[in-house]
Amino acid sequence: MKDYYRFLYRCFRVSFVGDWRYKAWMLLLSCIALFGLNAYAQQLVDGLAVTGMTDQVSWGLYIANFTFLVGMAAAAVMLVIPVYIYGNKDLHDLVIFGELLAVAAITMCLMFVTVDLGRPDRFLHLFQRFNFPGSMLAWDVIVLNGYLLLNVHICGYLIYCAYQGRRPTKKFYIPFVFLAIVWAVSIHTVTAFLYVGLGGRPFWNSAIIAPRFLASAFAAGPAFLIIALRVIGTQTSYKVPRGAIETLRKIVTVALAVNMFLLICEVFTEFYTDSAHGASAHYLFLGLHGYSGLVPWIWTAIALNTFALAVLFIGPLARSAGWQNLACLAMIVGIWIEKGMGLIVPAFIPTPLGEIVEYVPTRAETMVCLGIWAAGLLLFTIFVRVTIPVLSGRLTVDQRYNFVSSSSPTK
Amino acid sequence: MSESNNNPIEAPELDRRSFLRGGLSVAAGMGAFVAALKPLADMDPNDIPSLDGFLQKHYKEMDEEDMEAALKRIADKVQARWDVVPNVRDVRPEEGVEFVYALNLSRCVGCRKCVHACVDENNQSRSPEIQYIRVLEMPRGTLDPEKGNHDYDRPKVPSDDHFYMPVQCHQCENPPCVKVCPVEATWTEPDGITVVDYDWCIGCRYCEAACPYWARRFNFTEPEIPKEELNTDMAYLSNRPRPKGVMEKCTFCLHRTREGKNPACLEVCPVGARKFGNVLDPQSEVAQILRTKRVFVLKEEQGTLPRFFYYFDERYPDKAAAPALGAESEESR
Incomplete structure (x- = not known):
């Protein structure tokens, strides 16, 4: 036990060590996170009136980001499946990075849900009267926290074993790895069902939402990992196996293509039928009765995703690291828009009584979102910062680690 | 080492x-x-829950003593804030009662008196103003609320080319809002009224997203009510002042109706378009309306089974035809 505390303490120490770029990056993230905290403190005092949400559009950026990040978290399985089911060696060591991303993403999800609550001081009520299995939100609380625990356990165990220099005992983590595969699908499915189950919102009340969620998650998540691994590969001493990014690229390509296909299915159903149920889709893609706040957003998203797909399909471009990074960045932004401004907000416009009230996020709301993103990235950077020296055997239980002159910083 | x-x-x-x-x-x-x-x-000290308030149990778990303490806390807060002594009660449902609302579309003139009587009675926030009733001005040729005009503003109502359809909580028998609440802060009472425990709600607004009638409202900020407009006759589950950050909704004025009075929106209606009563009593006006008038509910396809009915003045020609409808609607529940 004492060893374990010492391990935690050393991890804590390592997270403060790095060259000036690392420190500048961490300082920047800390500052943004503090600005976010400041905006949230203001929200606690004045209520959610500081946001752009109304009784008409009662969920906005917070829930949009939450939904997107559930997808990022679920994407860890796209690394786990090739390794543990198909025996892919290249990805083996990288699984941990996927799971660390999952931990950071779920933590951000929980923060986004918390800031969306009108009465966060009453969260204990969840433990006292829990509407399970009736409410999909109750399911979501279970699957999200369960997924967090699973991933904390798997990463924590593997990293601590590497730190102690012993081989991990299979029975302590393999069953959890397989459980986490199923669980990852469940977190995104349950989150989709949260919306799908509402009969009063025809835009959501469609069976295709859950598959679309998964497809877009399996594109955006690995896309983020490609970029993160490139940064790790070039900025640290850690050797990212050559084949790893290639495998991820294939996954991303297929997932993005499926995502685009499902989008076409949805657009066709809404517009060819042309029933009154398509009002929200009309508002989103074309504008409705002169209101068109989301139209530029969704077409930007479609353009970004189409661009990314084109790059990934054109062989020479797809193999160039620069183009690949660009495509990944484009699809992350594209899918973020698609899930936020494109999926959460339009379901509220028009209201069930046909009223059209548009939604524009306020400065305070945006600051809180940026703050949570910064906090999440901060967490992920620390995880990676600590993991790399452990995995590469430079930080182990009986080895000295020179914190002062460690010359291979993360970022 | x-x-x-x-x-x-x-x-x-x-x-x-x-x-x-x-x-x-x-x-x-x-x-x-x-x-x-x-x-x-800058946090208002009143916003920080006291320890007792923090530990307060769910409405259904409170015994008499707990409830007394909770009511006293409410009264103290009202007194501290508005300097008046309110009469706060916990009004329970009566046996053998199921409330139903019927609204006569042939009569409603769209004057919106009900909207404002409701705000006055139920201590809704005046700034920003929260209203439970939304009156739609409907064009000819449709009953679809999505075609209605929410913002009509005429010197004189009714307009010859329109009819008027007020919408408020339908007190559904199969309420989507209750199903989705993660903490059981909202539920349907035995007399058919869906209520919110304002001291239990965590403010996630999932119920607001779930309601097909757009009947729920959220306190985005501290509700503001001028002292002279405060209704001091209050009940725990209905019109006591709400804190910020929680949901609220129409409760059929349960602090009135459970004691034999009519809801405020009915009382103020100048044309008698609103009818309210116990559907389990066959002699009640609402039971007779459901038996004999041409009745419909909004968004029937949602399967929510509303307790709020719309009807037209026209009767079915003879009584023989009527019971079939009544029987059918009872059966479909």
Whole structure:
């Protein structure tokens, strides 16, 4: 036990060590996170009136980001499946990075849900009267926290074993790895069902939402990992196996293509039928009765995703690291828009009584979102910062680690 | 592990320079953190729950003593804020009663008196104004609420080319809002009224997203009610002042109706378009309306089974035809 505390303490120490770029990056993230905290403190005092949400559009950026990040978290399985089911060696060591991303993403999800609550001081009520299995939100609380625990356990165990220099005992983590595969699908499915189950919102009340969620998650998540691994590969001493990014690229390509296909299915159903149920889709893609706040957003998203797909399909471009990074960045932004401004907000416009009230996020709301993103990235950077020296055997239980002159910083 | 004692982390060399630098960074970090939290200093002390309030149980779990204490807390807060002594009660449902509302579309003139009587009766926030009733001005040729005009503003109502359809909570028998609440802060009472425990709601607004009638409202900020407009006749589950950050909705004025009075929106209606009563009593006006008039519910395809009916003045020609409809609607429940 004492060893374990010492391990935690050393991890804590390592997270403060790095060259000036690392420190500048961490300082920047800390500052943004503090600005976010400041905006949230203001929200606690004045209520959610500081946001752009109304009784008409009662969920906005917070829930949009939450939904997107559930997808990022679920994407860890796209690394786990090739390794543990198909025996892919290249990805083996990288699984941990996927799971660390999952931990950071779920933590951000929980923060986004918390800031969306009108009465966060009453969260204990969840433990006292829990509407399970009736409410999909109750399911979501279970699957999200369960997924967090699973991933904390798997990463924590593997990293601590590497730190102690012993081989991990299979029975302590393999069953959890397989459980986490199923669980990852469940977190995104349950989150989709949260919306799908509402009969009063025809835009959501469609069976295709859950598959679309998964497809877009399996594109955006690995896309983020490609970029993160490139940064790790070039900025640290850690050797990212050559084949790893290639495998991820294939996954991303297929997932993005499926995502685009499902989008076409949805657009066709809404517009060819042309029933009154398509009002929200009309508002989103074309504008409705002169209101068109989301139209530029969704077409930007479609353009970004189409661009990314084109790059990934054109062989020479797809193999160039620069183009690949660009495509990944484009699809992350594209899918973020698609899930936020494109999926959460339009379901509220028009209201069930046909009223059209548009939604524009306020400065305070945006600051809180940026703050949570910064906090999440901060967490992920620390995880990676600590993991790399452990995995590469430079930080182990009986080895000295020179914190002062460690010359291979993360970022 | 003696060697680790030489390790820079275990025994960092505390020379003056690095000590000062480390200390300064920690101080700067703490300072920035405290500065970020500065807005909390402006928090209204009334917003911070007292320990008793924090530990208060769910409505259904409170015994008589708990309820008495809870009602006293409410009364104290009202007194502290508005300097009046309210009459706060916990009004329970009666046996053998199921409330139903019927609204006569042939009569409603769209004057919106019900909207404002409701706000006055139920202590809704005046700024920003929260209204439970939304009156739609409907064009000819449709019953679809999505075609209605929410913002009609005429010097004189009714307009010859329109009819008027007020929408409020339909007190559904199969309420989507109750199903989705993660903490059971909203439920349907035995007399058919869906209520919210304002002291239990966590403010996630999932119910607001779930309602197909757009009948729920959220307190985005501290509700504001002028002292002279405060209705001091209050009940725990209906019109007591709400805190910020929780949901609220129409309760069929249960503090009135459970004691034999009519809802405020009905009482104020100048044309008698609103009818209210116990559907389980066959002699009640609403039971007769459901038997004999041409009745419909909004968004029937949602399967919500509303207890709020719309009807037209026209009767079915003979009584023989009528019971079939009544029987059918009872059966379909």
